[in-house]
Amino acid sequence: MIYGSRAWKARARSKSLPANCVSWPEEDRVALLRGLWDSDGSYGDGGPLFRSTSSRLVEQVADLLSTLKISFYVRKTAVFVRDRSRFTKLLKGPLLPDKVYTTARASNALPVQTAAVWERLGAAVAATDRTARKCLTHASTSELMKIVPGSLYPTRIIGFWDAYNAVYRDMYLQDTRPVCIDSIEPIGDHDCFDIQMEDQTNPYFVANGIVTHNCYQEQVMQMCRDLASYTAGQADEMRKVIGKKIKEKIPVERDKFIKGCMRNGIDEQLATKIWQFIEPFAGYGFNKAHSVCYGLLAYQTAWLKANYPLAFMAALLTSVKQNTDKLVEYLADCTQRKLRILPPDVNESGKDFTVVGDAIRFGLAAVKNVGEGAVQEIIARRAAGPFASLADICARVDCRIVNRRVLESLIKAGALDGLPGNRSEQLAGLDAALDYGQHGAQARAAGQTSLFSSDESGGLPPPGLPRRDPPSGAVLLAQEKEAIGVYISGHPLSDKADELGRRTTHAIAMLRQLPEDEMVTIGGVITASRRVVTKAGGQMLVAKLEDLTGTVEVVVFPKWFPDLSPMLLDEAIVVIKGRVKERRVVGKPPGYIEPQSADEEKQERPEVSLQALEAWPFNQARYLNAQSRSQTADRDRPPAQALHIRLLGDPTDAQRLQALRDLLRNAQSGDDRVYLHAGSGGESRPLRQPVSLTPSLREDFRSLFGADNVWLADTA
Structure with missing residues (x-):
């Protein structure tokens, strides 16, 4: 039993053992150590070790080991056993099952660490976090791996508290982000200190007026x-209030x-x-449970992705x-990693994605259009052997389940x-194949199949394509x-x-990963578009743009609708300049009428949208850097103006010049x-910044300076 100044309520560092325990019989001393x-x-x-914040208890444990002739060395808060064999011989292992350690690896233990795992972790951080990616634009793989603290590679779940908490806390919560440091200049002194709390091993480090280091929500x-003498419940309520920013x-x-x-x-x-x-x-603090979970999941995900990518x-x-x-x-990630993606196949595909x-x-x-019932029917029927043709499929499956709509979608998907036959031939011969299958089903139902044949068609020859x-x-x-x-x-x-990248x-x-209102230029193919009308009667366009990496919703507001809508047609390849907006901001402005569509409601909304300001057909979009322009001639672009x-x-009108x-x-x-021309016959002076004179930009210039004072000419 461990005694203290206030019995079981004693503070951890005031714990101690009975003073005469060193004189107990050996059997009792061993039992005490085991406990x-x-x-x-x-x-x-x-190796065996014992930790405690009570230096008195640590000394007494060391004395007990000494009486049993077990060698050890002592630190202020821990005793480390040197003689493992004698220690194991006397204590004969732990009493509690969860304290048993074996060389066999448990099913939920961490897998063997490999360089590929740490590479995946580093690359994932760089790909997920915008600032980290910006810092590592020219970094090598080894530099990417340095994002994960090399000295803190954990071998136990507990190790993820330190190894990954800082990285993921910075990445996922709103008020803190890693920042690239361009230069450091002294601007004065600011208090930077530790708050050393009683019974806390690590101090709370305060910098720039915020608790920043060695701190979790539990410690706050x-x-x-x-x-302030809060109860545990009151402290948790305080955490919720400031963590969730409940202002009142x-x-x-x-x-x-x-x-x-x-x-x-x-x-x-x-x-x-x-x-x-x-x-x-509270704006960025994590509790330890979250930190451990993030770290463990990151490790497991990286290990699987590195060792079993398919x-x-x-x-x-x-x-x-x-x-x-x-x-x-x-x-797109699979393509980048050179993992082959095969189309669906009626003779090989399962219900879900599989490794082949x-x-x-x-x-x-x-x-x-292919439901679970149709999938089960196809898989069940092909168990007797692979399908040989479209007609064979129609003869063997239940065409009430695998109907025309299902087969048409499978043909278009490449399944x-x-x-035999290309997709055009299969679509053209689908009706005849379905009739063939239905005739066979009727014949089977009437008992007209041959006694000497397993033919499913009722005796008719299969139609060709x-x-x-x-x-x-x-x-x-x-x-x-x-x-x-x-x-x-x-x-x-x-x-x-x-060409699109240029x-x-x-x-x-x-x-x-970009902040709100960031100006960007993106390109891709328009895969869908719809026009909507505001309550004020203005027209808007909402389109979906796709490139090789993903899709984004593009919103064209009424002001830009006349200029941009003719270019944003389905299947058009375009380049669009605009501002990044959160999905909840763009697409639902005041007066916007949301179309009621069940399919749209089922689909998850994009996280961001693009507010389109300018657009060009792909062949007319200009290169964005001089190096690309010098390397490749663009024959389709119009001459400079x-x-x-x-x-x-x-x-010198300041307001107009600022505009x-x-x-x-x-x-x-x-x-x-x-x-710029000063006056009606004044000297002209070119501005240093070359631009792309889009219709909307020219209109803005005319609105600012007057239509009679703005004109175009080809450059020499």
Whole structure:
């Protein structure tokens, strides 16, 4: 039994053993040590050790080991056993089952660490966090791995508290982000200190007025209990109030905390200052359970992705098979990692995505209009042997379940590409095949099948397929998009990827990492569009733009509708400049009428949208950097132009010049020049910044300076 100054309520560092325990019989001393190790000790791979914040208890444990002739060494808060063999011989292992350590690895233990795992973790951090990615644009793989603290690679779940908490806390919560440091300049002194709390091993480090280091939510709660005499329930309520930013309750908690501190002898000014340290912490503080879970899941995910990439991605794709936006994103990841994606196949696909050799095969359930009943029917019938033709499928399956709509979707998705005929021929012969199958079903129902044949067709010969030319590449891709929601055999942008990269600033997958109102230029193919009418009678356009990395919703407001809507047509390849907006902001402005569509309601909304300001057909979009322009000639782009502006009145009008600067700052870079003319016959002077003179930009100039004072001319 462990004694203390206040019995079992004693503080941890006041614990001690009975003074005469060293003179107990050996059997009792061994039993006491075994109980101590089962409570606060460890039998881990590093050797038996016992920890306690009570230095008195640590000394007494060392004395007990000495009486049993077990060698050890002591630190202030721990005893480390050197003689493992004698220790194990005497104590004969722990009493508690969860203290048993064996060389066999448990089913839920961490897998063997490999360099590939840490590489995946580092790459994932860089891909997820915008600032980290910006810092590591030119980094090598080894540098990516440095994001995960190399000295803290954990071998036990507990190790994730330190190894990953800082990384994920910064990445996922709103008020803190890693920042690239360009330079450091001294600007003065600022208090930076530790708050050393009684009974806390680590101090709370305060910098820039916020508790920033060695701190979890539990420790902030403990501060409230120690300083203001909060109960455990009151401390948890305080955590919820400031963590969830419940504005009406924060002043109440603040007053309660300050009054509690004052009752414990802390003056009001100091108590107020401590509260000011605690309150911002709630915006990013994690509890330890969350930190461990994030770290453990990150490790397990990285291990699976590094060691079993095909199986991992197949499971991931299955989990989002009904979410087209996510499906596009993860398929792009597979392409980037050189993982082959195979179309669905009636003779090979299961219900979900599966690994087939060195590739991932689409599941039949991912095809639109193919329900679970149809999938089960196909799999059950092919158990007797693979399907030989479209007619064979219709003869063997129940055509009431696998009906015309199902088969048409399977053909368009490429699920019958392994059977005779191209997709055009299979679609043309579908009706005849269904009639053949229905005749066989009727014959079987009437008992007219041959006693000497297993033929399912009722004696009729299977119909052949009519001759048709194979569908063109564009038609084939459009069919896949219609049937599955994604492109499989190719992509309309595959042969334009490099050119698109030179004409844009970001890939669509990067938009979710950008701040609100960031100006970007993106490109892709319009896969869907719809026009809506506001209550004021204005027209808007909402389109879905897809590139090789993902999809995004593009919103064209009434002001830009006349100029942009003719270009944003279905299947058009375009380049669009606009501002990044959160999905809840764009698409539902005042007066916006939301169309009622069950299909749209089922689909998860994109996280961000793009507010379109300018757009160009792909062939007319300009390169965005001089290096690309010099390397590749663009024969389709129009010749560079010059915009001339006549400044009448006061040429130094500050308001008008500031408006001009704002227009140029938001304009897309290009080859066109802007010239200013002072007065009606004054000297012209070119502006240094070349721009792209889009129709909307020219209209803005005319509105600012007057239509008669703005004109275009070709550059020399």
